[in-house]
Every structure is written in C-alpha cells, then in structure tokens.
Amino acid sequence: MERMPRWADIVLIPLVSLIVAFMLSGLMILATGEDPMTAATTMIQGALGSTYGWGYTLYYATNFLFTGLAVAVAFHAGLFNIGGEGQATLGGLGVALVCLALPWPHWTLAIVFAALGGAVFGAAWAAIPAYLQAKRDSHIVITTIMFNFIAAAVLNYVLVNLLRPAGSMDPASAKFPEGTNLPTLHEILAVVGIPFSKSPPANVSLFLALGACVAVWALIWRTRIGFEMRSFGKSPRAADYAGISTTKITMIAMLISGGLAGMMAVNSVMGESERLVLNSVEGAGFIGIAVALMGRNHPFGILIAAVLFGFLYQGGAELGLWTKIPREMVIVIQALVILFTGALDNMVRWPLERLFLSVGKGDR
Amino acid sequence: MSDAAIELRGISKAFGPVQANKDISIRVMPGTIHGIIGENGAGKSTLMSILYGFYKADAGEIFINGEQTTIPDSQAAIRAGIGMVFQHFKLVRNFSVVENIILGAEDGALLQPSITKARKSLKQLAEEYELNVDPDALIEDLSVGHRQRVEILKALYREADILILDEPTGVLTPAEADQLFRILERLKAEGKTIILITHKLREIMHITDTVSVMRRGEMTATVKTAETNPQELAELMVGRKVLLNVDKAPAQPGAPVLEVEGLSVHDGDGVQRLKGVSLNVRAGEILGIAGVAGNGQTELLEVLGGMMRGTGNVRLNGDEIDLTGKYSDGQSRRARGISHVPEERQDEGLILEFAAWENVAFGYHHDPDYQRNAMFMNNAAIRAETAAKMERFDVRPPITNLAARNFSGGNQQKIVLAREIERNPDLLLVGQPTRGVDIGAIEFIHKRIVELRDAGKAILLVSVELDEIMSLSDRIAVMFDGQIMGERLPGETDEKELGLLMAGITGDAA
Numbered sequence: 068m069e070r071m072p073r074w075a076d077i078v079l080i081p082l083v084s085l086i087v088a089f090m091l092s093g094l095m096i097l098a099t100g101e102d103p104m105t106a107a108t109t110m111i112q113g114a115l116g117s118t119y120g121w122g123y124t125l126y127y128a129t130n131f132l133f134t135g136l137a138v139a140v141a142f143h144a145g146l147f148n149i150g151g152e153g154q155a156t157l158g159g160l161g162v163a164l165v166c167l168a169l170p171w172p173h174w175t176l177a178i179v180f181a182a183l184g185g186a187v188f189g190a191a192w193a194a195i196p197a198y199l200q201a202k203r204d205s206h207i208v209i210t211t212i213m214f215n216f217i218a219a220a221v222l223n224y225v226l227v228n229l230l231r232p233a234g235s236m237d238p239a240s241a242k243f244p245e246g247t248n249l250p251t252l253h254e255i256l257a258v259v260g261i262p263f264s265k266s267p268p269a270n271v272s273l274f275l276a277l278g279a280c281v282a283v284w285a286l287i288w289r290t291r292i293g294f295e296m297r298s299f300g301k302s303p304r305a306a307d308y309a310g311i312s313t314t315k316i317t318m319i320a321m322l323i324s325g326g327l328a329g330m331m332a333v334n335s336v337m338g339e340s341e342r343l344v345l346n347s348v349e350g351a352g353f354i355g356i357a358v359a360l361m362g363r364n365h366p367f368g369i370l371i372a373a374v375l376f377g378f379l380y381q382g383g384a385e386l387g388l389w390t391k392i393p394r395e396m397v398i399v400i401q402a403l404v405i406l407f408t409g410a411l412d413n414m415v416r417w418p419l420e421r422l423f424l425s426v427g428k429g430d431r
Numbered sequence: 432m433s434d435a436a437i438e439l440r441g442i443s444k445a446f447g448p449v450q451a452n453k454d455i456s457i458r459v460m461p462g463t464i465h466g467i468i469g470e471n472g473a474g475k476s477t478l479m480s481i482l483y484g485f486y487k488a489d490a491g492e493i494f495i496n497g498e499q500t501t502i503p504d505s506q507a508a509i510r511a512g513i514g515m516v517f518q519h520f521k522l523v524r525n526f527s528v529v530e531n532i533i534l535g536a537e538d539g540a541l542l543q544p545s546i547t548k549a550r551k552s553l554k555q556l557a558e559e560y561e562l563n564v565d566p567d568a569l570i571e572d573l574s575v576g577h578r579q580r581v582e583i584l585k586a587l588y589r590e591a592d593i594l595i596l597d598e599p600t601g602v603l604t605p606a607e608a609d610q611l612f613r614i615l616e617r618l619k620a621e622g623k624t625i626i627l628i629t630h631k632l633r634e635i636m637h638i639t640d641t642v643s644v645m646r647r648g649e650m651t652a653t654v655k656t657a658e659t660n661p662q663e664l665a666e667l668m669v670g671r672k673v674l675l676n677v678d679k680a681p682a683q684p685g686a687p688v689l690e691v692e693g694l695s696v697h698d699g700d701g702v703q704r705l706k707g708v709s710l711n712v713r714a715g716e717i718l719g720i721a722g723v724a725g726n727g728q729t730e731l732l733e734v735l736g737g738m739m740r741g742t743g744n745v746r747l748n749g750d751e752i753d754l755t756g757k758y759s760d761g762q763s764r765r766a767r768g769i770s771h772v773p774e775e776r777q778d779e780g781l782i783l784e785f786a787a788w789e790n791v792a793f794g795y796h797h798d799p800d801y802q803r804n805a806m807f808m809n810n811a812a813i814r815a816e817t818a819a820k821m822e823r824f825d826v827r828p829p830i831t832n833l834a835a836r837n838f839s840g841g842n843q844q845k846i847v848l849a850r851e852i853e854r855n856p857d858l859l860l861v862g863q864p865t866r867g868v869d870i871g872a873i874e875f876i877h878k879r880i881v882e883l884r885d886a887g888k889a890i891l892l893v894s895v896e897l898d899e900i901m902s903l904s905d906r907i908a909v910m911f912d913g914q915i916m917g918e919r920l921p922g923e924t925d926e927k928e929l930g931l932l933m934a935g936i937t938g939d940a941a
Binding site for chain 1: 447448736737738760761762763764765771773775778779780781782783784785789792793794796797802806807808810
C-alpha cells in the first residue's frame with residue numbers, strides 16, 4: 068500500500084488536528100457566552116505580542132523541550148516513559164543540592180554541575196523502573212506513574228525535614244547563592260543590543276535545551292546506541308536476532324530519558340525560582356508526553372510543539388487575567404489540543420490518507 | 432457448454448495505486464479441481480477474498496451456477512455455497528471439534544440441539560468423504576492435518592458446494608498432503624467444485640483438472656493440466672524462462688566446521704524443544720534439515736544463532752561455543768564467523784520501518800568500517816556499501832533509502848542474504864530461504880547459497896519445502912519432535928522415505 072507524502076505526515080496532520088482543536092475550543096468559549104475572537108487575540112497578544120509575552124512563552128517552552136525530548140528518547144526504544152514529572156522533580160533536588168553545596172564563583176561553572184546533578188538525579192529515578200522492566204518485566208508505564216507519586220512525597224519530606232532553613236514556615240529550600248543565578252534573556256540579548264523585557268524568567272537554559280535537541284537528534288540517528296535503540300523499539304525480536312541486549316538498551320534509554328527530564332530543573336529551579344519549592348515541575352512532565360506525540364518524537368517537531376504549548380500556557384494565563392473566561396477554560400483548550408494531536412491522531416489521519424490516495428490514483 | 436460453478440467476468444480491484452486484480456475472467460466448471468497458481472503478490476488471494484466477500488471488486492460480475500450474484504460479505508458467500516479453508520486456520524483452540532463446527536452456525540440460543548445435529552451430520556460426512564475426526568477432541572490436541580480436516584468439515588457442514596483452499600499443504604507432511612489430496616478427489620467425485628490456490632507446481636500437476644496462472648494481477652492463461660507441464664507453468668508465472676532445478680556440482684566436503692553433540696533446548700514455557708541433537712556440517716557442504724514446521728528446526732537455528740540458550744556441546748572449527756553465558760548472543764556468533772538468515776524474515780531478519788541501508792548494517796553495526804569515530808556511525812559508508820550489495824544481489828528497486836517494507840518478499844530476502852553471505856562466514860545458518868519468494872528470485876537465492884558452499888563454507892539449511900531440501904542439500908537430516916530421526920543422501924532417498932521420517936516413523940518400524 069502506498070503512503071502519504073512525508074510532508075503531509077509531518078506538517079499537515081498536526082496542523083489540521085490543531086485547527087480542529089482550536090475550532091472546538093472556540094465553540095466551547097462561545098458556549099460560555101464569551102467571544103472566541105477576543106479570546107484568541109488576548110492569547111496571541113499576551114503570549115506573542117510583546118517580548119514580555121515571548122519571555123514567558125519561551126520559559127515554558129524550555130521546560131517542555133526537556134520533558135518532550137525525554138519522552139521521545141524512551142519512545143524510540145519502544146518504552147513509554149510517563150514518569151517525566153517525577154524525574155524532573157528529583158532533578159530539581161539534584162540541581163538544588165549542587166547549587167547549595169558550594170559558594171559558586173560564576174554561573175557558567177554552576178550550570179555545568181547543576182545540569183549534571185539534575186541529570187544524575189533524574190536518571191537515577193528512571194533507573195529503578197527501567198531495571199524492573201528489564202529484569203522483572205514490570206510494565207514501565209505502571210512503575211513510572213507510581214514513581215511520580217513517590218517523587219512528590221520524597222521531595223515533600225526532603226523540603227520539610229532537611230532542606231528547609233531553620234525558622235522558615237515555607238516548605239522550600241534556602242535561596243541559592245548569587246553565583247548560581249542564570250542570566251535571563253534580557254541580559255543575554257542586551258549584549259547584542261536587542262531590547263527584551265526584564266521580568267520574564269526565560270533564561271540561558273533555553274540554549275541548553277536547544278543543545279539537547281541537537282544532541283538527541285545525533286544520538287538517535289547518528290550513533291550506534293541510537294541505532295540499537297531504534298532497532299529494539301521497532302522490533303524487539305529482530306533486536307534479539309541481531310544480538311542487541313534488551314537489558315542494556317532499556318537501561319540506557321531510560322537513563323538518558325530520565326536525565327533529560329531531570330535537566331528541566333536547570334530552567335525552572337535554578338533559572339526561575341532560584342530555590343527549590345514544592346511542585347516546581349507544574350505538570351511539565353505530562354505536557355512532555357503531548358509535546359513528544361505532537362512532535363512525532365523528532366527533536367525538530369518537539370521544538371515546534373514545545374513552543375506551541377508554551378504559547379498555550381502563557382496565553383492561557385493572560386486569558387484568565389484579562390477576560391471573564393474562567394481559568395479552567397485554558398485547561399480545556401490544552402486538553403483539546405492534546406486530545407486531537409495525540410489521542411485522536413487517526414481521526415484526522417484516515418480521511419486525509421484516503422484523500423491523498425484517491426488523488427494519487429487519479430494521477431496514474 | 433453447461434453453466435460454470437463459478438464464473439468471474441472482468442474483475443478489477445485496486446488498493447490505492449496498486450492494481451491487485453486487473454480485468455480477471457475465469458470459469459470454474461462444476462465437479463472439477465481448478466488450480467490457481469501465481470507468485471506472491473500476483474493477486475490470487477485478493478481474487479479469492481473478493482469471491483468470499485472480504486473485499487468488494489471495483490468492477491466486474493460474479494456468477495454462481497449461472498446466476499449473477501453479489502457477495503457483500505462472507506455470510507453471503509456461505510449462502511451462495513462457497514466454503515473457504517484458509518492457510519492459517521480459523522479455529523478456537525480450546526473448543527472441541529463439534530463446537531468449532533457449529534460456531535457461527537448455531538440454530539438458536541440453546542446449543543444442545545445444534546450440537547446433536549452437528550454430531551449426526553459429522554458422522555454422515557465422515558462416512559461420505561472419509562473425513563474422520565473425533566467430534567469431542569479439542570483442537571489444540573489435534574495434528575495440523577486433522578485441524579485442516581475440521582476446516583473442511585466446517586465448510587461442508589455449511590453445505591458448501593464450492594471449496595476454496597488457500598495454500599493447503601504448506602503446513603502438512605507429504606503423507607498428510609497425500610491424504611488431503613485423496614479427500615479432495617473424493618469430494619470431486621461427489622460433485623463438489625474445488626479451487627486450489629498454491630505456488631507448488633507439483634501439486635497443480637498432481638491433482639488439478641484445469642489450471643489458471645496469474646501474474647501481476649492479471650490472468651495470463653487458463654489451460655488443461657493434462658496439456659501442460661511444470662516448465663511451461665513456471666514460465667507463465669514469471670514471464671520468462673526459469674531454471675526449476677538447482678544446478679550444482681557434487682560437494683567437495685572438507686573438515687567439520689560445525690559439530691553439535693547432545694544439544695538440548697527448553698523454550699520459555701519450559702517445554703523441551705530440542706532433545707539431544709547431534710550433527711555436524713563440514714566445510715563445502717550443505718546440510719539440509721527436513722521436517723514439518725514446529726519440530727525443533729526453528730530452535731536449532733535460534734540456539735546456534737545465539738537467540739536462545741541451550742545445553743550440550745557445540746564446536747565451531749574445533750572451538751567450543753558458549754550456549755548459556757555472556758557470549759551466547761547474536762553479536763558473539765557473528766564475531767565467530769556464523770551468519771544467520773532467520774526463518775522470520777520480516778519479524779527478525781529485517782526491521783521493516785528501517786531503510787535498506789540501515790538493514791544492511793543491522794546486526795553488523797559494530798563493524799569498524801561502519802564507524803566514523805568513537806561516537807558516530809558512518810552512515811555514508813553504509814549507504815555506499817548497501818548500493819554495491821544491492822547491485823551485486825540484483826535488489827530491485829536499487830534504492831538504499833527505501834524502507835524494507837516497500838520491497839517485495841524476494842527482494843527483502845535478497846537484502847538479508849546480501850548482508851549475511853557477503854560477510855563470508857565460516858558457517859551460514861539459513862532458515863526458509865525462499866518462503867514467500869517468487870520463482871525468479873528463488874533461482875537466484877539458490878545459486879548464491881551454492882556459490883558460498885563452493886567457496887568452501889559450511890551451510891546449515893532449514894526448510895519446510897521438501898523440494899528445496901532435496902535439490903539444494905548435499906546431506907539431509909530429518910527432524911521430528913526435537914530429534915534427528917536419521918540422515919540420508921539426496922540421491923539415495925525419496926520423498927516417501929523422508930516423509931515417513933518426518934512423521935516420526937523410522938526405517939526399521941516402517
């Protein structure tokens with residue numbers, strides 16, 4: 068059977084899904100008695116209409132990039148890691164411990180070790196479900212989900228009992244030392260003379276995330292371990308025939324995946340809050356699943372999807388701020404986008420495929 | 432001329448841009464056995480699926496016993512008196528024979544009346560057609576040959592006058608196939624019409640009255656079987672002259688390359704699949720393993736190829752091979768000079784989503800030639816090598832970037848063979864080298880295997896096609912129930928003797 072052209076698969080289907088989701092969202096807003104056009108302009112203005120909006124959009128996008136890449140790497144090895152939330156939570160702990168350990172002289176040094184700390188803690192948190200999957204055949208979807216809850220509890224305990232400064236009522240760590248404060252986009256762009264809003268939290272981690280995109284692309288399509296991961300992901304039996312070790316691939320893929328999720332904390336914990344607070348991940352681990360799905364598990368697609376979800380996050384916040392549309396509506400819009408680009412992919416795919424095939428037949 | 436039992440006029444069916452059936456017309460006379468022969472992908476199965484209501488034809492008419500009909504679904508096909516015996520049986524394994532017979536043809540909400548009726552009719556059918564099966568036996572306890580009888584009984588119970596059999600002998604021993612043919616003769620004598628789909632020329636010659644040849648979606652010829660010969664049919668199927676027999680010089684065997692002693696294997700469920708197998712393969716010879724599928728040949732290849740663990744002694748060129756430990760995987764086997772063309776080409780030998788060049792590197796992706804440096808692979812080098820291999824093995828189309836899925840069965844197999852044979856291994860393990868491969872490619876694949884033998888390499892061949900074993904092997908070992916029943920030389924044995932060994936009957940007992 069012939070298939071659709073590649074561009075239609077990669078560009079057209081997500082785009083149509085997105086349009087359908089937005090149209091449905093418009094109907095929902097209409098049903099609450101508000102004007103969907105006003106809502107749309109508010110969201111676009113708020114998220115993309117100013118450097119202030121962009122600053123927030125890109126900050127969220129950075130988080131989603133890390134978690135989206137994490138999901139994609141595991142997915143290429145045929146593993147569905149939905150524990151990004153927990154791995155990013157533990158990554159936050161790793162970043163915080165590194166930042167609080169030393170009076171760091173300069174952020175350039177601190178970010179290297181903080182990223183490493185976040186990655187190691189995230190990877191370690193992913194290693195347990197990975198080991199259980201590889202050795203004991205415990206399904207990774209179940210174990211990673213359970214580990215999200217355990218991570219939240221662990222962080223709660225650590226913050227309340229260990230990291231909370233004496234006398235503080237807040238379940239949060241002490242503020243990180245000056246030397247760990249990451250330059251914001253405002254500061255970076257000022258160097259090249261581009262004016263950028265001062266307040267949003269977007270910071271240098273964005274470039275770390277972009278670097279991770281390139282690294283993941285090279286890993287998956289240019290290295291031997293990536294080749295083995297894809298082989299195992301596509302056909303475990305064939306991988307067995309080729310002598311590729313199930314245990315090895317499961318462990319490596321999940322360690323990399325968990326590491327990427329953990330590195331998200333460089334952006335949120337080190338870059339934004341500059342101390343470790345409860346729930347610093349804010350659901351980004353789950354959004355990462357949608358981002359990876361929508362981005363077709365390709366780093367470039369993930370980049371676009373991450374920016375889109377960054378837009379939805381920031382635009383949604385603006386919506387709650389400036390219109391009478393309830394905040395919950397934003398979650399509905401996000402849910403619709405996830406539903407259409409992820410779960411209901413085939414609803415758009417089948418008619419489009421049929422359309423392409425019938426047009427293709429006419430050509431012959 | 433009397434009315435045909437089935438007449439198809441101008442049937443066409445396209446899947447997207449692929450024209451699976453093109454203006455096909457065929458007349459099947461009542462009370463005859465009509466063979467349909469063609470290569471894989473020629474459109475035989477599509478045509479039969481249209482007749483059985485699985486697909487709707489884009490154009491064309493169907494006449495049953497002279498009356499025009501439409502067959503929108505399989506229920507309509509059954510009502511029209513058409514019964515189908517699929518290649519892969521559609522039986523509920525933990526139901527009894529009689530339960531399977533009535534499944535989908537129950538008379539009411541209560542089963543007992545139907546079962547009583549089915550029992551009676553089974554008894555009658557058994558007498559009429561020599562189709563003896565214990566009505567209360569569970570399907571999973573029956574042999575493959577008996578399961579097939581249940582499928583035939585199912586169709587007869589639904590009062591089918593026209594029976595379609597899709598590759599019915601693929602899973603049978605020669606003796607079972609002979610029994611099946613006797614049953615078919617009997618059915619024909621009782622006035623039933625039979626359509627036999629197969630790619631085996633021998634069966635066509637043996638049992639059919641008329642034969643239709645399909646090629647690339649078209650019906651290229653319909654001839655009386657008595658007026659044709661296998662050579663002519665093969666040419667009609669492929670569209671050019673083909674060599675049916677393997678052309679090879681006598682083997683010049685050298686020192687033993689593979690020595691196996693007391694090899695035993697248990698599968699994941701703890702069932703013993705190999706029971707102390709001993710054999711050896713010498714340099715410059717092909718040892719063929721004959722046997723009905725599922726008697727341990729798969730496990731033999733897999734344990735030698737490093738996909739399963741086992742116990743016993745296996746030596747390659749005199750050195751022990753690790754059967755259980757760290758070095759019992761495919762990578763270690765390849766490093767030792769064992770190449771493996773697995774039985775399951777699409778599930779194991781290839782990754783269908785991968786491009787041809789990725790599949791050429793598959794399994795050998797640790798090869799230093801394929802690395803750019805310590806970190807990255809040299810994809811350009813693999814692509815270049817793939818292009819060269821594709822040319823040498825005549826893989827069509829010669830596009831290195833095309834996904835394996837988009838090649839035909841024969842060309843997929845050529846990719847696997849190019850990868851494994853060109854490694855110049857000391858020992859080549861080959862499973863079902865030509866299953867699902869068209870005749871033209873079979874000739875080519877056999878030639879390459881013989882060439883490797885002539886280069887002084889040892890080859891262990893597993894095939895369920897007895898013809899292939901007979902014509903390709905220098906020695907034949909027959910497996911049954913995880914054991915080697917005996918070894919024969921191809922010139923000194925015949926299908927009958929091998930068939931008995933394949934059924935577990937040794938020479939002394941027979």
